[in-house]
Amino acid sequence: MPRRIDVDAYAAGVLEGSRTKLAQAITLVESTNAAHREQAQQLLAKLLPRTGGSHRVGITGVPGVGKSTFIEALGSMLTEAGRKVAVLAVDPSSTRSGGSILGDKTRMGKLASDPSAFVRPSPSAGTLGGVARATRETILLMEAAGYDVVLVETVGVGQSEVTVAGMVDCFLLLSLARTGDQLQGIKKGVLELADVIAINKADGEHEMEAKKAARELRGALRLLTPASPSWTPPVLTCSGLRSLGLDEVWEQIRQHHDALSESGELAAKRSRQQVEWTWSMVREQLMSELVHHPGVRAIVDEVETGVRDGDLTAGMAAGRLLEAFRQQG
Numbered sequence: 502m503p504r505r506i507d508v509d510a511y512a513a514g515v516l517e518g519s520r521t522k523l524a525q526a527i528t529l530v531e532s533t534n535a536a537h538r539e540q541a542q543q544l545l546a547k548l549l550p551r552t553g554g555s556h557r558v559g560i561t562g563v564p565g566v567g568k569s570t571f572i573e574a575l576g577s578m579l580t581e582a583g584r585k586v587a588v589l590a591v592d593p594s595s596t597r598s599g600g601s602i603l604g605d606k607t608r609m610g611k612l613a614s615d616p617s618a619f620v621r622p623s624p625s626a627g628t629l630g631g632v633a634r635a636t637r638e639t640i641l642l643m644e645a646a647g648y649d650v651v652l653v654e655t656v657g658v659g660q661s662e663v664t665v666a667g668m669v670d671c672f673l674l675l676s677l678a679r680t681g682d683q684l685q686g687i688k689k690g691v692l693e694l695a696d697v698i699a700i701n702k703a704d705g706e707h708e709m710e711a712k713k714a715a716r717e718l719r720g721a722l723r724l725l726t727p728a729s730p731s732w733t734p735p736v737l738t739c740s741g742l743r744s745l746g747l748d749e750v751w752e753q754i755r756q757h758h759d760a761l762s763e764s765g766e767l768a769a770k771r772s773r774q775q776v777e778w779t780w781s782m783v784r785e786q787l788m789s790e791l792v793h794h795p796g797v798r799a800i801v802d803e804v805e806t807g808v809r810d811g812d813l814t815a816g817m818a819a820g821r822l823l824e825a826f827r828q829q830g
């Protein structure tokens with residue numbers, strides 16, 4: 502039986518900016534236990550009027566592009582300018598357990614010990630849907646706790662970029678100096694999600710190469726239709742390691758925010774995300790009920806074998822499973 506939680510005390514602690522209560526509240530929203538889920542919803546309902554006030558920024562890039570270094574440098578620049586910065590991660594393949602925040606502490610040591618920042622690793626391995634739900638709810642907790650910049654990092658593989666793009670206001674793509682044919686290496690789908698693009702590691706001997714790559718990428722981007730009528734994604738160069746160009750990257754993120762706010766697109770984007778989130782939770786919940794339904798469990802092996810052996814079409818098999826689900830368990 503899970504421990505009973507004092508939702509009012511959690512809400513008060515989060516609003517006061519207590520780091521301990523915030524960490525406990527995040528653990529609560531990450532829980533998949535049914536009683537915890539209900540308490541988490543009560544907590545979020547109480548905090549809802551105090552949410553929505555941050556710049557929600559997604560950051561992606563292939564492993565090795567320098568995301569940790571970049572986030573640490575950008576985050577520190579922002580806290581020095583008086584902002585409160587939260588860093589979250591979406592990594593459904595993560596083997597980091599809830600307790601091993603250490604993994605990220607060492608990755609972003611400076612930021613993790615900054616009193617104006619809060620670094621939280623990805624919820625430990627789970628379905629992308631589950632990790633996404635916890636992350637969306639954590640964004641709300643961070644906002645209620647007064648963080649006015651929320652950086653959501655994705656691992657840059659699989660579906661996680663699309664998921665993160667669906668929960669932020671601005672999506673930043675970090676890339677490496679790639680020219681000509683190598684540009685093909687950037688997944689077109691990811692390029693289409695990006696609101697701001699920065700060629701990272703533009704320092705030392707790589708600087709000119711990065712500038713050239715940025716020019717080529719600008720050319721390539723002209724072939725894509727921008728996602729917003731009021732914004733054309735800029736291509737910048739920066740260096741997380743040497744803290745070069747980070748102010749310009751942030752300036753573009755801010756300008757994107759302003760442009761979308763003024764045109765009304767930001768409000769529309771956030772409401773659309775809310776509706777999409779609602780349906781994704783319905784899908785998750787329905788799937789979870791379906792796979793645990795006793796009638797479904799009783800026939801699932803046989804049905805799968807039937808499909809594998811070619812005795813059942815996929816359509817017939819799906820019909821059998823859904824029929825079993827509709828029978829009262």
Ligand SMILES: Nc1nc2c(ncn2[C@@H]2O[C@H](COP(=O)(O)OP(=O)(O)OP(=O)(O)O)[C@@H](O)[C@H]2O)c(=O)[nH]1
Binds near residue numbers: 740
């Ligand atoms: N020259 C240069 N090297 C950098 C820069 N940023 C990061 N690096 C180096 O690139 C390597 C990867 O950096 P990380 O920040 O750990 O990269 P990451 O993308 O977070 O990597 P994962 O955590 O594995 O996804 C490290 O050896 C860094 O020192 C930069 O701006 N310039």
